[in-house]
Structures are given as C-alpha cells and as structure tokens.
Amino acid sequence: MGIFHFGEEKGNFYRSQWNELVGRGQQTYTPTQIVVERAQGVYLYTVDRRKLIDFTSGVLVSNLGYSHPLFERKFRYYYGELPRNTYNMITPIQVEASRRLIESFGYSKAQKILWAASGSEGIQKAMWCALHRYPDRFIIVATRHGFHGKKGLAADVTGESSPNPNVRWISFPMGEGYGKEYYKKELDNLWDEYSGKVALLITEPYLGAKGSYHPPKWYHKLLQEWCNSHDIPFIFDEVQSCFGRTGNMYAFQTYEVEPDLVVLGKGMANGEPASAVVGREDLIESLEYGEASDTFSGGTSACCAVCATMDVFEEENIIEHVREITPYFQMMLSKLKERFSFIVDVRGEGLVYGIDCVSSEIANMCVLEAYYGVGSEGVHFLGPLAKKVLRVSPPLIITEEEIDRAFEILNSAWERIE
Ligand SMILES: Cc1ncc(COP(=O)(O)O)c(C=O)c1O
Known part of the structure; x- marks a missing residue:
C-alpha cells in the first residue's frame, strides 16, 4: 500500500x-x-x-520561492512571443543568458559555456570535455561519497564504487579531523601510480546527498593546486550549490577556488529545467561540432528563466x-x-x-x-x-x-x- x-x-x-x-x-x-x-x-x-x-x-531548485512576482514578470517579459523550441536556430535571449552566466563568474578561466537540460547531463558534458581534450589520458579521479547524478558518467563518479574501471576515488573530509597532509598524500600516491594518465578530477563543494558534510576551505584549494601542478582539469559540481546557497552566488567563491569547469543546475533557473557547464575554452571546444547537442538544452524557457533569476538576484x-x-x-x-x-x-x-x-x-x-x-x-x-x-x-x-x-x-x- x-x-x-x-x-x-x-x-x-x-x-x-x-x-x-x-x-x-x-x-x-x-x-x-x-x-x-x-x-x-x-x-x-x-x-x-x-x-x-x-x-x-x-x-x-526554487531558490526564489514560488510565484515570485518579479521573477514571474521578468520571465514572461523575456519569453514574449519567442518560439519554445530553439533547435537549429538562435534567439537573442540565449545569447544574453550565455553572456550573463559567463560574466557572472568574474575570473579569466570562465570563457565559454555548454548548456544541458539536467544536472547529470551537465556533468556528463563537462567530463566529456576533459576526456576529449586529453584523449591519451583515461583515469578519472572523483571524491568519494559525492552525488553527481544517476545517469552515464555522472553515475560513474557517484558514491564510492563504480562500474567504470577507470574511476579512482580520493577521500572527502567527513568530520574525521585529518589534516591537509592526509589528503595530499592520497593525491601524491595517485600521481605516482598514474602520472600523465589522469584526465580529470571531479568533486562537489560539499557532500549534499551523503548527509551534509562541508569541508574546510583548504581542502578544495589543495585539490585545485594538485590539478594545476599536473595540468589536470578541475571540475566543480555546483549543480546544487550555485545561485546563492552558500552565501555567495557560487560556492567556488565561498571556497576560494577557480575551477577549470563548473557545472550549474537546479537553482540557476528557479524551477525551469536548466543546466550548464562554464569554463576553459580549450576544454569546451575539445568537443566536435554537435557532439554535445540535444533537443532541449539551453532552450527558451531555460534562458528566460536564467535571466529572470539573475535579475531578481541583482534587484533584490x-x-x-x-x-x-x-x-x-x-x-x-x-x-x-x-x-x-x-x-x-x-x-x-x-x-x-x-x-x-x-x-x-x-x-x-x-x-x-x-x-x-x-x-x-x-x-x-x-x-x-x-x-x-x-x-x-x-x-x-x-x-x-x-x-x-x-x-x-x-x-x-x-x-x-x-
Ligand atoms: C551536486 C549534484 N550534482 C548533480 C546532480 C544531478 O542533477 P539532476 O538530478 O538534475 O540530473 C544533483 C542532484 O541532486 C546534485 O545535487
């Protein structure tokens, strides 16, 4: 029953x-x-x-609450008489939403965007970018106990074991009280074993689904330093944390890092389905023409909602x-x-x-x-x-x-x- x-x-x-x-x-x-x-x-x-x-x-998702008057008004205003389906065409609002999202990052690695229709698809696209950028590298490093989605590569890097034989796990602080050295040693051991073969490192700002574990600031800085020193793309899953949750527009600001690719979702469109990958042009452009296209990604409702949401964040x-x-x-x-x-x-x-x-x-x-x-x-x-x-x-x-x-x-x- x-x-x-x-x-x-x-x-x-x-x-x-x-x-x-x-x-x-x-x-x-x-x-x-x-x-x-x-x-x-x-x-x-x-x-x-x-x-x-x-x-x-x-x-x-509904970070601005429900039936928010300014959001609803702006959303309808942007939508106007635009076509709902934007396949094989471009509308001005898509250009506007893309530009505003990239500019909102405020750091130089935020150069280009790829849209997706759900968080897990955004994760998949971000991981494809890194895997295509370095085709001779195959090791995927993920932080243990994360949640990145239930489909495709996002599912492969979720949890603590993976059907994908190329995934390697590193620890995420869950209140054990270990110092920086503990995590650094794990990373260095990984590099000793797979030097030159690591295609990407993916993590999330805090462990949400595993029960709300928020790491000390030095943790993400350490991951970023390790990635930078070995030229490994650092992917930050902000599907959940983006648009204000941690007291900044983005959690990468809260944790003071500048990832190579950031995946956005959930709250970015205040309830309309939208997700996006923002980051380094060389990574994003490593995908061939049309490789990450699909029917709905970055469509009218998503882009109008992103702009309306950003307006409310600014005006209120x-x-x-x-x-x-x-x-x-x-x-x-x-x-x-x-x-x-x-x-x-x-x-x-x-x-x-x-x-x-x-x-x-x-x-x-x-x-x-x-x-x-x-x-x-x-x-x-x-x-x-x-x-x-x-x-x-x-x-x-x-x-x-x-x-x-x-x-x-x-x-x-x-x-x-x-
Ligand atoms: C951190 C994080 N990444 C990815 C996802 C997957 O997003 P979606 O359910 O839109 O595929 C979620 C969803 O809960 C999430 O919290």
Whole structure:
C-alpha cells in the first residue's frame, strides 16, 4: 500500500492514482508524498488545505520561492512571443543568458559555456570535455561519497564504487579531523601510480546527498593546486550549490577556488529545467561540432528563466539577504539541537544544512511530524538523506518571521517524538 494520511481525502486519491500510473523508478523516497495545488513565497498549499513552510526549495531548485512576482514578470517579459523550441536556430535571449552566466563568474578561466537540460547531463558534458581534450589520458579521479547524478558518467563518479574501471576515488573530509597532509598524500600516491594518465578530477563543494558534510576551505584549494601542478582539469559540481546557497552566488567563491569547469543546475533557473557547464575554452571546444547537442538544452524557457533569476538576484540583493539571515537561521538550528536529544549534529553553511538524527526511524518521524505540524500548518522536508539526515534548504527569500513560525511548528511537532 502507498502513503496514506488520515483525513486527506483528495491527497490520498491523487497519491494512489499517481502510484498506479507512474513507474516507481521515477519516485524518490519520502514518508509524506505531499500533494500540492498552489505555492506562493515559501509556502506550499496542499489539496487538503494544509499550509506548509517549505524547507526544501523543491530539491534546492526554487531558490526564489514560488510565484515570485518579479521573477514571474521578468520571465514572461523575456519569453514574449519567442518560439519554445530553439533547435537549429538562435534567439537573442540565449545569447544574453550565455553572456550573463559567463560574466557572472568574474575570473579569466570562465570563457565559454555548454548548456544541458539536467544536472547529470551537465556533468556528463563537462567530463566529456576533459576526456576529449586529453584523449591519451583515461583515469578519472572523483571524491568519494559525492552525488553527481544517476545517469552515464555522472553515475560513474557517484558514491564510492563504480562500474567504470577507470574511476579512482580520493577521500572527502567527513568530520574525521585529518589534516591537509592526509589528503595530499592520497593525491601524491595517485600521481605516482598514474602520472600523465589522469584526465580529470571531479568533486562537489560539499557532500549534499551523503548527509551534509562541508569541508574546510583548504581542502578544495589543495585539490585545485594538485590539478594545476599536473595540468589536470578541475571540475566543480555546483549543480546544487550555485545561485546563492552558500552565501555567495557560487560556492567556488565561498571556497576560494577557480575551477577549470563548473557545472550549474537546479537553482540557476528557479524551477525551469536548466543546466550548464562554464569554463576553459580549450576544454569546451575539445568537443566536435554537435557532439554535445540535444533537443532541449539551453532552450527558451531555460534562458528566460536564467535571466529572470539573475535579475531578481541583482534587484533584490538576494545574496546580501542570505548573508544577513544566515546567523539567525544557525541560531535557531542550534536551539533545536539543544532542545531535542535525538538530534546528534547540525552541519551546513549559508542556507543549506543537514540535521543528523540518531536513527533513520527518528528522522522519518521528524519528517512526518513536521508535516502534521500544528493545526493546518506544517513544515515540508525531503525524505531523509543518507537515511537519517534531514536536509534543510528553505527558499533563499525566507524572512525572520517565517523562520520563527517554522521553528515554532517544529518545536511543537517534534515534542510528540521525544
Ligand atoms: C551536486 C549534484 N550534482 C548533480 C546532480 C544531478 O542533477 P539532476 O538530478 O538534475 O540530473 C544533483 C542532484 O541532486 C546534485 O545535487
């Protein structure tokens, strides 16, 4: 039997229909499976008239919240009467979005762009670039426990083992407390074994799906130095972190590195499907004519949405807002940790955190009880990451009052667990 909530006649109907019609392969794990009919700001409204504060932003996608007035207006303005399909043609908005994205990086290696329609496709394209640039190199270095997607080469470098015999793993800090030397030794050993054969190194700013592990700054600098010293393309997966999550437009700014290729996705188009690879021209141009083309990449809706999102970031100072609200959000999270003994740790930065619970059972109860909330109000979480970590990633526009209300609800709801 699928997920059922008492008193939710409409929601139960849609859930059962969905499960009957749609293959389970498309579903992602959640104990709540909310059915939403309307969304506004940080709120999701269900078909059974429940009002939820969104602590997910979709899956870190709707960074500007829902039905954002300026975003919607700009999106419609850019769209005008443009064709939806842009195959074998160019529209001015595609040129504009490409230019703005490249310029937004502000460093000299950001020279050219390749568009993709999903994060994993962006990763695939970035890895192709490095593999084609150096056809005699075959070793792919990836940081262990990352998540880069479920398809193709992105899947090959996800997790800790790979069906691809050319993938080699290096450690990513997960709170073990090892110093720089530990990681440097791993890299040097790898070079001793495969000197001249390493085609690329791929990592993500922080481990999201593995349960929110955010490394010390020196870690990415070390990876970059190693890559630079051996002329190895350094690929930074910012599919999740781009567009403000860490308190900067991009996490490479937070971690003070300048990767050779950066993959963007999720929040860059505030909900429209879009992804892109930005970086060194020699890498991007190593793909032959048409090799990375497809039907939808960099289409009208993606480019209009990217420009509209960038407008809102500029006009409403979204980054400044994230920086201002972060200490307050962190304070509320630490109070929650003090209050509930089932919370073992809270990890994160900017507006992206993981609440590590004592067990998977408790984490699932937290998601459910947050949903049941207080009266008709609740807080929406994703199904736990790495079995027992609650992802906290509200829309970046969240206000202090909305944070207060969300934590009031959580404090009451989670008392039912203790
Ligand atoms: C860091 C990171 N890379 C890549 C992906 C894959 O993106 P998509 O699901 O759009 O293929 C994700 C998705 O969660 C992600 O978080």
